[in-house]
Amino acid sequence: MTNIWSEAIQGLQPRLGAQTYDLWIRPLELRQVQGQRLLLTAPNRFMKEWFENHYRDVVLDELRARTAQDYHIEIDISAAGEASPNAAAAAAEPQSEPEAPPPPLPPLPALPPIGLSSRYRFSNFIKGSSNELAASAAWSVAQEPGARFNPFFIYGGVGLGKTHLLHAIGQHIHVHRPHLRIVYQSAERFMNEFISAVRFNQFDQFRARYREQCDVLLIDDIQFIAGRDRTMDEFFHVFNALYEAEKQIVVTADRMPGDMQGMEDRLISRLNWGLVADVKAPDLETRVAILKQKADVDRIDLPDDVALHLATHVRSNVRELEGSLVRVSTFAALKNQPLSREFVSEALGVSAAPAQAAPISIESVQKVVASHFSVRIADLKGPRRHQGISRPRMIAMYLSRQLTGASFPEIGLRFGGKDHSTVINACKRIESIQSEDSELRETVAALRQLLAHEPAHAAQLPS
Numbered sequence: 453m454t455n456i457w458s459e460a461i462q463g464l465q466p467r468l469g470a471q472t473y474d475l476w477i478r479p480l481e482l483r484q485v486q487g488q489r490l491l492l493t494a495p496n497r498f499m500k501e502w503f504e505n506h507y508r509d510v511v512l513d514e515l516r517a518r519t520a521q522d523y524h525i526e527i528d529i530s531a532a533g534e535a536s537p538n539a540a541a542a543a544a545e546p547q548s549e550p551e552a553p554p555p556p557l558p559p560l561p562a563l564p565p566i567g568l569s570s571r572y573r574f575s576n577f578i579k580g581s582s583n584e585l586a587a588s589a590a591w592s593v594a595q596e597p598g599a600r601f602n603p604f605f606i607y608g609g610v611g612l613g614k615t616h617l618l619h620a621i622g623q624h625i626h627v628h629r630p631h632l633r634i635v636y637q638s639a640e641r642f643m644n645e646f647i648s649a650v651r652f653n654q655f656d657q658f659r660a661r662y663r664e665q666c667d668v669l670l671i672d673d674i675q676f677i678a679g680r681d682r683t684m685d686e687f688f689h690v691f692n693a694l695y696e697a698e699k700q701i702v703v704t705a706d707r708m709p710g711d712m713q714g715m716e717d718r719l720i721s722r723l724n725w726g727l728v729a730d731v732k733a734p735d736l737e738t739r740v741a742i743l744k745q746k747a748d749v750d751r752i753d754l755p756d757d758v759a760l761h762l763a764t765h766v767r768s769n770v771r772e773l774e775g776s777l778v779r780v781s782t783f784a785a786l787k788n789q790p791l792s793r794e795f796v797s798e799a800l801g802v803s804a805a806p807a808q809a810a811p812i813s814i815e816s817v818q819k820v821v822a823s824h825f826s827v828r829i830a831d832l833k834g835p836r837r838h839q840g841i842s843r844p845r846m847i848a849m850y851l852s853r854q855l856t857g858a859s860f861p862e863i864g865l866r867f868g869g870k871d872h873s874t875v876i877n878a879c880k881r882i883e884s885i886q887s888e889d890s891e892l893r894e895t896v897a898a899l900r901q902l903l904a905h906e907p908a909h910a911a912q913l914p915s
């Protein structure tokens with residue numbers, strides 16, 4: 453059986469890609485086989501859950517394909533890998549692992565890290581499909597700094613929560629492992645400190661601060677040092693020193709390591725060594741959840757339809773979303789009236805019409821779906837029943853129904869004059885497949901998100 457397991461997972465390697473395989477599949481160990489039950493061990497809870505949510509079904513399919521039998525997978529967490537998440541005191545103690553000697557206790561507890569804001573916590577970070585990997589991995593890093601995902605690299609556009617996650621990691625580590633010395637710094641400050649250290653002959657202090665007296669290094673907006681040769685060089689040495697000492701390094705940037713122009717290749721390669729995760733613009737549901745939380749904190753009475761209205765019109769990033777809530781509620785308070793859709797519309801200069809009026813057209817749905825599945829729009833509208841086309845067609849019909857407010861007959865018409873019953877069946881099929889197939893669910897969510905962010909995009913493109 454052990455052979456079947458390793459053959460199955462190795463067989464999956466080309467399909468999943470080497471990085472995914474190394475990161476999520478390889479670390480699992482087969483412990484025991486009891487009939488059709490496979491007992492595995494994962495290094496930590498995060499990896500167990502990520503595997504269960506994203507890869508378990510694929511592995512089971514592969515096993516079924518190879519053995520014509522249905523297996524169950526159960527996963528334990530290896531004793532050494534699990535930090536106790538809610539026992540602060542226990543977490544601060546050296547762990548009693550038989551293999552590894554306990555870390556030496558420093559003579560004095562470290563001072564609270566400078567520059568970390570307690571405003572940014574995990575507890576007030578809203579998770580959604582746009583930031584799931586980044587947020588879950590950040591949590592894992594915060595619980596077991598240096599153990600896994602080192603370095604951890606978070607990238608994404610402005611105002612999408614990178615700095616928030618960085619602070620949350622720092623805060624969490626500081627609270628649960630107060631003996632660890634955390635250095636949080638923007639790359640710009642890092643550069644300025646480096647320059648003045650060189651200029652005022654204080655390089656020893658600089659080196660001590662970043663290389664010797666640092667257990668966790670959090671650097672925000674690393675793209676800033678791209679093209680600044682001496683700073684990059686210094687950061688390279690800091691990185692190496694900390695990495696070799698198995699200290700946790702977390703870095704954020706506005707783009708992927710390889711896309712930062714002017715960044716040294718050797719740095720790019722190191723930044724890619726660990727886990728690279730992105731944050732995307734949040735989808736509508738996440739935007740609504742963020743607004744509601746912000747309203748709670750600021751004690752703003754925010755009715756559901758107003759939240760939806762705001763979230764529909766402010767799509768670009770979270771900072772703007774929060775800003776618009778503040779603006780609108782101030783506006784309402786000045787006029788001494790409750791928050792309503794009309795206020796939102798007046799303050800933002802948009803129409804107060806219900807959210808269904810959001811400008812997503814059937815054409816944009818067809819275009820986005822066709823390009824995602826690499827099929828032609830003409831095929832979506834055509835009669836071919838080949839799986840590679842009928843599946844995308846059904847998804848496009850389903851999304852058209854969900855997002856454009858068009859009727860079944862109208863959708864049928866725009867898909868090459870199909871009967872409304874065809875559209876109804878397609879919608880039902882996609883709904884029922886989604887309830888079982890997480891991959892399809894994710895695809896549909898991703899398409900929805902694409903559409904939410906590019907409202908009127910090229911609806912007029914020729915099809």
Ligand code: ADP
Nearest residue numbers: 576577578610611612613614615616742770771
């Ligand atoms: P970035 O560093 O990516 O430019 P920030 O981390 O500064 O963005 O986020 C901008 C604002 O949006 C902050 O106030 C932050 O708390 C908030 N924010 C971003 N993402 C989320 C989220 N998922 N949940 C709650 N607040 C968020």
Ligand code: MG
Nearest residue numbers: 614615616672
């Ligand atoms: Mg930031």
